[in-house]
Amino acid sequence: MQINLQNNLYKDLVYTIKKHHPKADLDLLELAYEFADDAHRGQLRASGEPYINHPLHTALTLAKMKLNMPIVIAAILHDVPEDTSRTLSEIEDNFGEDIASMVGGITKLGKIKYRGMERYIENLRKMFISMASDIRVVFIKFADRLHNLKTLNVLSPKKQYRIALETLEIYAPIANRLGMGEIKGQLEDLAFKYVYPKEFSWAYSLIQESYNKKKINLEKSINEANGFLKKDGVNPIAIHGRRKHIYSLYKKILEKDRNIDKVYDIIAVRIIVKNISDCYAALGIIHKYWKPLKGRIKDYIAQPKPNGYRSLHTTVFTNSGDIVEVQIRTEEMHDKAEFGIASHWVYDEAGKKSVIGKELYWMQELAKVQKNLDNKKEFLEGLESLKIDVFKSRIFVFTPKGDVIDLPEDATPIDFAYAIHSDIGDKCTGSVINDQIQSLNTSLKSGDVIHIITNKDRRGPSGDWLKIVKTRNARQKIRAYLNTKKSNWLGKIGLKK
Numbered sequence: 001m002q003i004n005l006q007n008n009l010y011k012d013l014v015y016t017i018k019k020h021h022p023k024a025d026l027d028l029l030e031l032a033y034e035f036a037d038d039a040h041r042g043q044l045r046a047s048g049e050p051y052i053n054h055p056l057h058t059a060l061t062l063a064k065m066k067l068n069m070p071i072v073i074a075a076i077l078h079d080v081p082e083d084t085s086r087t088l089s090e091i092e093d094n095f096g097e098d099i100a101s102m103v104g105g106i107t108k109l110g111k112i113k114y115r116g117m118e119r120y121i122e123n124l125r126k127m128f129i130s131m132a133s134d135i136r137v138v139f140i141k142f143a144d145r146l147h148n149l150k151t152l153n154v155l156s157p158k159k160q161y162r163i164a165l166e167t168l169e170i171y172a173p174i175a176n177r178l179g180m181g182e183i184k185g186q187l188e189d190l191a192f193k194y195v196y197p198k199e200f201s202w203a204y205s206l207i208q209e210s211y212n213k214k215k216i217n218l219e220k221s222i223n224e225a226n227g228f229l230k231k232d233g234v235n236p237i238a239i240h241g242r243r244k245h246i247y248s249l250y251k252k253i254l255e256k257d258r259n260i261d262k263v264y265d266i267i268a269v270r271i272i273v274k275n276i277s278d279c280y281a282a283l284g285i286i287h288k289y290w291k292p293l294k295g296r297i298k299d300y301i302a303q304p305k306p307n308g309y310r311s312l313h314t315t316v317f318t319n320s321g322d323i324v325e326v327q328i329r330t331e332e333m334h335d336k337a338e339f340g341i342a343s344h345w346v347y348d349e350a351g352k353k354s355v356i357g358k359e360l361y362w363m364q365e366l367a368k369v370q371k372n373l374d375n376k377k378e379f380l381e382g383l384e385s386l387k388i389d390v391f392k393s394r395i396f397v398f399t400p401k402g403d404v405i406d407l408p409e410d411a412t413p414i415d416f417a418y419a420i421h422s423d424i425g426d427k428c429t430g431s432v433i434n435d436q437i438q439s440l441n442t443s444l445k446s447g448d449v450i451h452i453i454t455n456k457d458r459r460g461p462s463g464d465w466l467k468i469v470k471t472r473n474a475r476q477k478i479r480a481y482l483n484t485k486k487s488n489w490l491g492k493i494g495l496k497k
């Protein structure tokens, strides 16, 4: 077997893995590279470069996210069964069941033949199914898509548009829901110019101009912050400027009447410190030297965002008179903010398939529904509520005891009641939100404290609630109750045994 170990991408991959996981066993990685290189030999990408560069780029993206070896290896092998004469069972023989099952998952995601709306639905359905069965497959798919977007210019305009649109409509919202902010931002920025070329060039020049103006002061501010943090006893691990992604900035500019001067977080100063105490200490020091803007201090450490995001935010006037957002966090919070759920696979070498935790409750729910998704008609019926559950922004609200419940935006007290327990939902008669009696169709807001009034004599939910509720969970439980009631009633009048 002729081995091309001279490939610079492969060297880069090994270097990146060693940096994050010094003890990683590189033998299997090398075997995977040889295997894929041999299988793809002679194949070229549309750009004319050797095909093997594509899986290597995909693997490199995941290695930069610090993800563990089985995921990186599966990425190197991800196009082998689909595009070469080597089979999935050969992969299993050489690399084991776990890696082979990930590669099989990616192959399944790849085959979508439909067009238009059908294609959209099928795509969404497949993404949901793989999310529920092995979320690691979705990480590899994101990395695969990122490289495909970077090399999109060589494809026909029709294909460019389709792939970019699919990225904005399906991949980016899912990345967002998984808390993978950096991946979501990259996907959107790469797709933006193909889907909305005019808007892209407008936004790009506007942003570039504003960024160039701020850049010099930013560097000064970073140095200053570094100086006074150290002087007052907090040693930052890193301080850097972060630039807001173009697509999300573009959307924000539209919200602010197309006035970029009203957007304060085009660039931000990001401070990474050792532990949580240092986060608060750093915030105090920042405020001692730079005056904060009123109402813009946010403590997402004490109260994380529903997607798990943790950080301290403040907006300050720096000594150069600029208004700058400062974000303070630990390294672990930083990994989590950039890569969301994927950061669970950073510190752990084991090939675990799914993480079960409160933050992933909705994914377990998805796993339950996906069993009923085999039939396309049912999927279509459930699609709207699924999309609301998965894609809508989340709010977090509280029980009177202080437990946090995570719901989609615009959810109602009935959704809240069913999220706690189906009995509470079924017997719910009213709601008290922040000490005020409110109707059951009120839209809840983040931070609301909700007390559900129940009546144990209440027969059950009203069919009208189906028009009000926003979550699939509530809808399903109301339907289930109404169906049993119907069959009992049919039983009573003798139509059903």
Ligand code: MN
Pocket: 054, 078, 079, 144
């Ligand atoms: Mn690929």
